[in-house]
Amino acid sequence: MSTAAAASTSGGNPIKVVLADDQVLVRSGFKALLDAEDDLTVVGEAANGAEAVEQARTTRPDVILMDIRMPQMDGIKATRQITDTHGLEHIRILILTTYDTDAYVFEALQAGASGFLLKDAGPAELLHAIRVVAAGDALLAPRITRRLIAQFTAQRIATQVAEDRLAVLTQREREVLTLVGQGLSNDEIGAQLFLSPATARTHVSHAMTKLGARDRAQLVVTAYQTGLVQP
Secondary structure (H helix, E strand, O other): OOHHHHHOOEOOEOEEEEEEOOOHHHHHHHHHHHHOOOOEEEEEEEOOHHHHHHHHHHHOOOEEEEEOOOOOOOHHHHHHHHHOOOOOOOOEEEEEEOOOOOOOHHHHHHHOOOEEEEOOOOHHHHHHHHHHHHOOOOEOOHHHHHHHHHHHHOOOOOHHHHHHHHOOOOHHHHHHHHHHHOOOOHHHHHHHHOOOHHHHHHHHHHHHHHHOOOOHHHHHHHHHHOOOOOO
8 A cells, every 4th residue: 555545534544535626537537546546535526616515515525626717616615615614624625726827726725725736736746735635734835825825915914913813822833833834844843943843743733723723724824914924
């Protein structure tokens, strides 16, 4: 079995994935790729956002690979509905984007998505992304994150508002949040602040709780929004 099987969220059972994309050929290609892996299994498909929400309710997957541009309901609205639904909080959503043309990834992160993947990513990148997100981590390419957040948060939040949001954090938690925003892992944060990885993880967890962040991806957004990290 693949070494990534340890990333399974179901105690060794395969990671359950729903594919949400309005292009049949895209879904077929993804399904063939995923079903060839021992630790991944496709449990549902959706051609639009409404179907994605229904698949989330009926199949309770670990990860939804969510296209943004779909008929009837787009991927952002679907993401928001899923993450706001009691009982579906465990589902991780990985957004598909074309980078240069999709201007909605930041909104998707705010809606609760755990990361995003470029549509031209190779098979290995796709498999890695699903496993990373299923394990509870965020998948955020720093170069894309900086560009997107620069576009959509510039001058959006006043300094005082930012200070109000950060007031709940200790100084150490602010430092940790800044490093999360820069894309550092817990091990890298620990090394930079002379903390053990476990202590760094604890600070990250406390920051998530205090800021009401669903996961690490939303901490990155907050770090940019509040000016702790500059685009």
